[in-house]
Amino acid sequence: MKNWTTRNLVALAVFGALWGVAEMSLGAVLHALKLPLTGLIMSGVGMLVALTGYSFVPRRGAVLTIGVVAALLKAFSVGSVVFSPMLAIVAEAILAELALALGGGPPRRAPMALAGALAGLWSFCHPFVGQGLLGGKSMGSIYSRLIEGGAKLLHLDPGAVSAILAALVLLHVVGGAVAGILALGLGNQLARRLRAGVA
Amino acid sequence: MIELEALSVRYGTLPALEGIALRVAPGEFVLVSGRSGCGKTTLARVVAGLVPAVIPAHVEGHVKVSGLDPTRTPPASLATHVGMVFQNPATQLFCLTVEEEVAFGPRNLGFDEQQVRERVDWALGATGLADMRRRAPFELSGGGQQRLAIAAALALRPPVLVLDEPLASLDREGARQVLRTLAELSGIHGVTVLMIEHRLAEAARVASRIVLMDRGRIVADGPAAIVSADHARLAELGLAPDEAQPSGRPHATGSAADGLALVELHHVSAAYNGRTVLADINLRLDSGEFVALVGENGSGKTTLARVLAGLMRPRSGRRVVRSGVRTEPGRGIGLLAQNPLDQLLTERVDDEVALGPRNWALFDERAHEATLAAADLGGLRGRAPLSLSVGQQQRTVLAATLALRPGLLILDEPTLGQDWAHLKRLMDFVAELNELGSTILLITHDHDLAARYARRQLLMRDGAIVADGELTELDEVGA
Amino acid sequence: MLRERLGTAGSFGCLFAVLVTACALGGARSCLALGLALVLALLFHPGAFRIVRSRTLWTFVIVLLGSGALWLGPPDWRLGSVPLSSSGLIAGLWMAVRALAIMLATRGLAASTSPGELAGLLERVGMRGLGFTVGVAVNLLPALERSSGRTWDTLRMRGGLRHRRRMMLRLGTLTVMSNALRRADEIAIAAEARGFGVVRSRPLPLRRGALDGPLLATLAVGLALAVVWR
Numbered sequence: 001m002k003n004w005t006t007r008n009l010v011a012l013a014v015f016g017a018l019w020g021v022a023e024m025s026l027g028a029v030l031h032a033l034k035l036p037l038t039g040l041i042m043s044g045v046g047m048l049v050a051l052t053g054y055s056f057v058p059r060r061g062a063v064l065t066i067g068v069v070a071a072l073l074k075a076f077s078v079g080s081v082v083f084s085p086m087l088a089i090v091a092e093a094i095l096a097e098l099a100l101a102l103g104g105g106p107p108r109r110a111p112m113a114l115a116g117a118l119a120g121l122w123s124f125c126h127p128f129v130g131q132g133l134l135g136g137k138s139m140g141s142i143y144s145r146l147i148e149g150g151a152k153l154l155h156l157d158p159g160a161v162s163a164i165l166a167a168l169v170l171l172h173v174v175g176g177a178v179a180g181i182l183a184l185g186l187g188n189q190l191a192r193r194l195r196a197g198v199a
Numbered sequence: 200m201i202e203l204e205a206l207s208v209r210y211g212t213l214p215a216l217e218g219i220a221l222r223v224a225p226g227e228f229v230l231v232s233g234r235s236g237c238g239k240t241t242l243a244r245v246v247a248g249l250v251p252a253v254i255p256a257h258v259e260g261h262v263k264v265s266g267l268d269p270t271r272t273p274p275a276s277l278a279t280h281v282g283m284v285f286q287n288p289a290t291q292l293f294c295l296t297v298e299e300e301v302a303f304g305p306r307n308l309g310f311d312e313q314q315v316r317e318r319v320d321w322a323l324g325a326t327g328l329a330d331m332r333r334r335a336p337f338e339l340s341g342g343g344q345q346r347l348a349i350a351a352a353l354a355l356r357p358p359v360l361v362l363d364e365p366l367a368s369l370d371r372e373g374a375r376q377v378l379r380t381l382a383e384l385s386g387i388h389g390v391t392v393l394m395i396e397h398r399l400a401e402a403a404r405v406a407s408r409i410v411l412m413d414r415g416r417i418v419a420d421g422p423a424a425i426v427s428a429d430h431a432r433l434a435e436l437g438l439a440p441d442e443a444q445p446s447g448r449p450h451a452t453g454s455a456a457d458g459l460a461l462v463e464l465h466h467v468s469a470a471y472n473g474r475t476v477l478a479d480i481n482l483r484l485d486s487g488e489f490v491a492l493v494g495e496n497g498s499g500k501t502t503l504a505r506v507l508a509g510l511m512r513p514r515s516g517r518r519v520v521r522s523g524v525r526t527e528p529g530r531g532i533g534l535l536a537q538n539p540l541d542q543l544l545t546e547r548v549d550d551e552v553a554l555g556p557r558n559w560a561l562f563d564e565r566a567h568e569a570t571l572a573a574a575d576l577g578g579l580r581g582r583a584p585l586s587l588s589v590g591q592q593q594r595t596v597l598a599a600t601l602a603l604r605p606g607l608l609i610l611d612e613p614t615l616g617q618d619w620a621h622l623k624r625l626m627d628f629v630a631e632l633n634e635l636g637s638t639i640l641l642i643t644h645d646h647d648l649a650a651r652y653a654r655r656q657l658l659m660r661d662g663a664i665v666a667d668g669e670l671t672e673l674d675e676v677g678a
Numbered sequence: 679m680l681r682e683r684l685g686t687a688g689s690f691g692c693l694f695a696v697l698v699t700a701c702a703l704g705g706a707r708s709c710l711a712l713g714l715a716l717v718l719a720l721l722f723h724p725g726a727f728r729i730v731r732s733r734t735l736w737t738f739v740i741v742l743l744g745s746g747a748l749w750l751g752p753p754d755w756r757l758g759s760v761p762l763s764s765s766g767l768i769a770g771l772w773m774a775v776r777a778l779a780i781m782l783a784t785r786g787l788a789a790s791t792s793p794g795e796l797a798g799l800l801e802r803v804g805m806r807g808l809g810f811t812v813g814v815a816v817n818l819l820p821a822l823e824r825s826s827g828r829t830w831d832t833l834r835m836r837g838g839l840r841h842r843r844r845m846m847l848r849l850g851t852l853t854v855m856s857n858a859l860r861r862a863d864e865i866a867i868a869a870e871a872r873g874f875g876v877v878r879s880r881p882l883p884l885r886r887g888a889l890d891g892p893l894l895a896t897l898a899v900g901l902a903l904a905v906v907w908r
Contacts, residue, residue, distance in 0.1 A: 004876050006866045009807045013814035013865075014858045020815065021822050052855065061805075068800060068808065069815045075793035076816055083784050134777040135742060136704060138750060138769060145749035186851065193546060193856045197585030253867055275873045283871045290861050291868035292817035293810055295794045295882075306880050307873035337817050351872060510831045529835025540857050541828035544836065544849040558837025558846070585856070599836070 008057045015053030016069025019046050023070065023089075024077050040172050043092055043123035044179040046070065047116045050093060051180055054100065055107045055187025063100060063115070067093020088126045092119035096180075107187065112180040120176020124169055200225045200359055200391045201246060206260035208241050208250060215241040215256070217415040225358065228385040228392040230402050230423065233412035234437040234618050235588065239395045242412070243363045246393060247283040248274050265358050278304060282352030286364040288344035289337075291351070297323070297339070298332040300347055304355045318354045325388055326350040326380050341496060342373025346380050353384070360384065362394045366401065368615060370496040370644040374398065378405045397618040399438050400647075403427040411436060437620020460521060461486045461607055461638050462507060462532065467516030469502055476502045477513070478662040484607060486521075489630070489639045491649030494659035500642045501537075503659070504609045507640070508534040524606050529555060533605035537612040539592035543584040548576055548595050551584055555603045567602065574598035574628070590621040597628070607638040614645050626652055681722045685887030686795045688894065689787050692718045695897040696783035699904050700776045708772045710904065711779040715786070723786030735781055739774045746770020798882030809882035810874065814865055818858075826854045 022045045030038040050066045070093075071086040096115035103111020132139045151161045201223035208216040216238045223229050231239045244250040248269035251258050258270050265280040272280075285291050294300040301322050305315045323329040326346045331339065336347055345365050352360060362381070366374040382405040384390040396402045403409060409426035411419035413436055419426055426432075433439035460483050469477040476499050484490060484507075492500050505511040506518060509528045525531040536542055545551045552570055556562040571577050574594045579587065584595055593613065600608065610629065614622055630652060633639045643649055649656055658666040684692075696718070700711035719726040729735055751766030797812045833839070833850045 004807065006869055006874060006876060007862065009811045009876060010814055010862045010865045010869070011859065013811045013818065014862050016811065017815040017818045017822050018855065018858055020819060021826055025823070025826070048851075049855075056859070065805065065808065065811060068797075068805065069812055072793045072797055072812050073815055073819060075796070077819075082788065131738075133701075134738070134780055135773045136701075136776055138746075138773055142745045142749055146745070149749075186848075186855075189848075189852055190855050190859070193583070193585065193852055194859060196546060196583035197856070197860065247871065249867060249871065253870060274870050275875065275878075278871065278873045283868070285864060285868050287861070287864065289818060289821040290864040293813040293865075293869055293874070295813055295816060299813075299882075303874070304872035307875070307878055309878070335816070337820050355872070505831065508831075508835070510834060528831070529837070534831070534835065536828040536831070538825065538828070538857075540860070541825050541853070542832040544829070544832065544846075544853050555836040558841055560841075585860075603835075 004057075004059070008059070008062075011056050012053060012062060012065045013069060015049055015056075016066045017073065018053075019049040019066060019070035019089075020073030020077070022046065022049060023074055023085075037171075039088075039123040039126065040120060040175050043088075043119050043172075044116070044175050046089065046092060047096060047119045047176060047179040048183050048186065050096060051107075051112050051115060051183030052187045052190065054112075055184065055191070058106050060101060061097070064090075064093045064097045067096075084126075084130055087130075088123065091126065092122050095119055095122055107184055109181055109184060112184050113177040114180070116176035116178070116180025116183070117173045118176065120172040120174075120179070121169065123176070124172040200227075200265055201393065202261065202263040203242075203246075204261035206245065206258070206262060208238075208245060208259075209257040210255075214415055216245070219260070219415075219417060221410065221417065221420070223391060223393060225391055226385060226389045227408060228381070228406045229394070229408045229410060230399075230406035231393065231395050231410045231412060232397050232399050232402075232436075232438055233418075234397070234620055235590070237412040237436075238415040239412050240363055243283075243361050243393065243395045245270065246359070247281050247361045248272055248277040249283070275308070278308065278357070279355045280357050280359065282349075282355060282357040282360045284345070284348045284352050284360065284362040284365050286367045288341060288348055288368070291348045292336040292344065295335060296332065297328060297334050297336060297347055300336050301350050301354045304351060308355070318356065321356075322350040322354040325353060325384060327376075340373060341369045342376035345369065345373065345377045349377070349380060349384075353390070357390075359391045359393065362392070362396075364395055364397070366396055366398045371401075371646075372495055374401055378402060381405060397438060399427060399433065411438075437618050437623075439619055459486055460484070460519075461524065462521065463519045464506065464513075465517045465519065467506060467513040467518065469499075469506055469511060469513045471502070476662050477506065480506075480516070480664060482657070482664065482667075484638055484640065486606065486638055487633070487636055488655060489633045489653045490641070490655045490657060491653035492640060492642045492657045492659060493644060493646055493649050495644060498659040499662040500659055501611055502662075504534055504611050504640070504642055507607070508532045508609060510534070521606075529600070529603050529605070530559070531605055532607040532609065533600035533603060534609045535593070535596055535600055535611060535613065537615050539589065539596045540585070542596045542599070543592060546583050547580070548582050548584055548587075549580040551595055552576070552598045552602050555599060559603065561603070570598050570602050574601070588621075589617060590624065593617075593625055594628070597625070601632070605637075607640065608632065609640045609642065611642045612644070613641070614643055614648060622648070680889070681724070681790065683887045683889045684722045684790070684893065685885040685890045686791060686799060687884070688887050688890040689722070689790045690799070691890070691894045691897055692722065693783045693787045695901055696779055698901050700779050702901075702905050703907075704776075705769075705772050707907075708776040708779065712775050712782075714900075715779040715782040719782055719786045723790050725789030726782050726786035728789075729781055729785045732781075735778070738777060742774045742777065743767060743770040746773065794882055795884055798884045801881035802884075806881075807876045807879050810869070810879055814869075818861070818865075821861075822854075822858055825857055829853045829857075 027042050050063045053066045054062050067089050071089040074085055095118035099115035099118050100111050147161050151158055203219050203221040206216055206219040233239050246264055250256045252274055262268055262270050267280055269277055292300060294303055301319045302315050305318050323332060326349055328346055328350055365377055381392055385392045403423050406423045409423045410417055462484050464480050464482040467477060467480040494500050506513050509526055520526050520531055543551060545554060553562055553567055574597060576598055584592055613625055629639055641653055655669055657664050696711055696715045699714055703710055746769045747762040747767040750769045751763035753761035753763050755762055797809050801808045829850055833846055839846055
């Protein structure tokens with residue numbers, strides 16, 4: 001962050017605040033409605049905002065900064081530090097940052113899609129990681145017995161259960177990738193709109 | 200303290216200032232006013248050193264502020280000579296507490312903690328914010344936030360303070376607080392104040408001198424009492440109503456068009472995050488009325504508007520819309536929000552006005568052309584809404600709202616950031632709509648505007664309507 | 679008061695110590711982690727005990743106990759027709775103890791640390807200017823919420839999401855983002871007018887406590903012993 005300008009920081013603040021607004025408004029509604037795949041939707045929205053921000057400040061650390069700002073705003077809105085959602089946001093930002101670092105250079109479709117995909121994957125894994133941290137190694141055994149029990153109850157093949165899980169993982173990965181690609185397009189449209197405003 | 204001689208500024212080929220000559224003595228409080236686009240903001244930015252260092256422009260002439268040439272001094276070095284306060288409080292607050300906000304500038308310039316503390320204490324005391332030092336800036340009212348921005352600029356102890364339309368987004372109480380603070384800074388602490396503002400009536404009471412500008416030039420400069428009494432000149436510059444117009448309510452209609460209720464609220468209450476915002480509202484708006492809803496910020500006016508427009512469901516009570524009138528938001532009742540930018544969704548004026556009808560499968564080419572013509576947007580149809588002036592943006596949003604032919608049009612604080620001339624143009628158009636049968640609800644904290652256009656006023660306070668009547672009655676109540 | 683003598687570093691040290699202890703020591707030795715969390719909470723973060731009112735916590739504990747009894751060991755008794763394992767129940771108990779320890783420690787940190795201190799800490803590990811960025815975002819948030827609310831209202835008034843949903847959502851998103859970004863220049867100018875520069879920026883202040891050093895040293899020794907004992 002050494003060569004960043006004040007404008008860079010302010011732009012990142014704006015995108016961090018936008019991610020924060022989305023978490024507080026849309027996130028609150030989805031959680032209240034207890035809809036499935038809330039994590040995927042919020043991760044997608046977050047990546048859409050953060051990666052659009054990257055197209056305005058295409059520098060290493062930009063997405064991470066946007067994520068950290070959004071996470072801290074979550075804490076401010078609740079009135080205290082709330083680790084689980086904050087860690088989710090920051091973890092998604094870190095993974096996106098890693099993907100973009102692999103791609104390097106100006107925003108392009110493949111690195112943005114990969115960034116979104118990894119963030120989407122994390123949104124699927126986060127609850128298990130969190131519970132694993134709390135409960136320890138044996139959580140793995142509990143999950144596998146839970147899946148076995150569920151399969152028996154629903155008269156499903158164990159192979160079918162794995163397929164369902166794989167499909168869920170794929171859904172999260174693809175959802176995230178789509179968010180990443182959409183962010184690229186959104187960034188271009190946004191730049192065009194702002195230029196038109198100056199003209 | 201401030202010396203400008205033969206100052207001219209150009210943005211590319213566009214002239215902004217021409218041949219400006221201005222001297223401001225130490226401790227003076229000078230109010231600079233003029234219609235939108237006259238160059239007053241450019242003047243402020245030159246004095247504050249933002250032009251051309253941060254905002255590129257071609258500058259000619261002699262400029263000296265507190266012994267320095269701001270056009271050749273980096274902004275960081277100028278900060279202890281000239282403090283700048285901008286229009287929008289939300290864009291000049293960077294810290295998590297009031298105390299940190301005021302300490303921001305001195306810390307940036309490397310003062311030690313002892314010096315920082317002394318400056319913070321002085322600045323908070325001078326602006327009346329000493330007992331709010333631990334509060335978060337965003338928790339303060341609009342007036343409080345502007346006072347905080349003033350304190351933050353003052354912490355660098357500049358002898359000159361430049362303010363660019365600091366009252367623009369404030370209600371009357373907020374504006375009063377800020378003006379009182381500035382008067383004390385000038386009168387007691389000897390700070391030289393250069394304030395750009397077109398809320399002349401309020402600001403003129405505290406300024407010692409008024410400078411009027413038009414098309415990049417100074418056209419009047421003298422003691423505040425004398426310049427502010429020249430109503431003809433002020434009207435010519437679009438800064439005040441034309442007193443030649445008949446007094447009373449020239450645009451208020453006679454009795455309501457048909458005396459039938461268009462929309463009613465029965466015992467309506469509403470809340471946000473558990474906090475009651477509207478309390479037991481009973482209201483009836485008849486067809487053809489022109490009603491003003493006045494009250495200070497936070498009184499519940501905007502929430503009432505959203506409930507009327509069907510955008511918000513009340514916690515209790517009923518909203519009844521006349522049979523035959525569409526109840527979907529935007530159809531029977533249209534709402535123009537404070538900031539037109541929030542309501543401009545597309546990239547062409549033409550598309551903006553057509554958006555609603557196309558979504559509702561109502562688009563008709565002739566009606567569309569008629570709407571554009573009525574709002575005087577024909578020549579702007581291909582322009583990007585973001586490139587328009589504030590007044591043009593407002594007309595675009597108005598046209599987009601009218602395209603759905605609502606029976607009731609609600610305007611929420613259309614005065615924001617507008618000079619009188621532009622505001623009058625908008626309001627005259629709205630008055631014409633009223634004469635053609637539209638019902639209008641004007642939400643404003645500008646009692647003068649309400650008096651000028653509406654026949655009936657509702658006064659809101661703390662979520663309740665505390666007075667409702669013809670203007671003459673409310674004049675007596677002293678609303 | 680002891681908690682007033684503990685600074686930001688000390689508070690983080692407490693969480694770190696409990697986390698490492700809980701992860702390094704399994705089974706019955708999880709009680710050490712819980713014991714450590716209880717002592718630290720009593721001494722420095724009594725606000726952490728509000729967690730006993732948390733329904734989520736007790737639900738999780740019951741789930742761990744039940745899951746352990748059902749699935750983590752060979753069944754050796756029955757509750758009605760349901761075969762249960764006593765060794766599994768005990769395994770579930772130690773898992774619950776570990777979870778309690780970690781949740782108590784995180785709640786303790788949350789009760790004693792502000793988001794601003796977190797930002798200050800991150801600034802010191804390389805995220806320069808983060809305090810300024812967070813400050814701008816916090817102060818911009820109410821205006822952005824209002825602005826995006828108005829844009830959403832406008833979307834609804836123009837026909838909402840009845841038809842052309844993708845286009846309307848895209849337009850709404852673009853509007854909110856472009857309006858937010860238009861403020862960015864004003865903010866940057868205002869900051870520079872008060873002498874701000876990324877290079878010059880000072881990190882947000884952290885709380886320093888007299889007990890930070892001694893506590894961190896003690897915890898470090900304790901952790902080392904715990905890991906060796908493991």
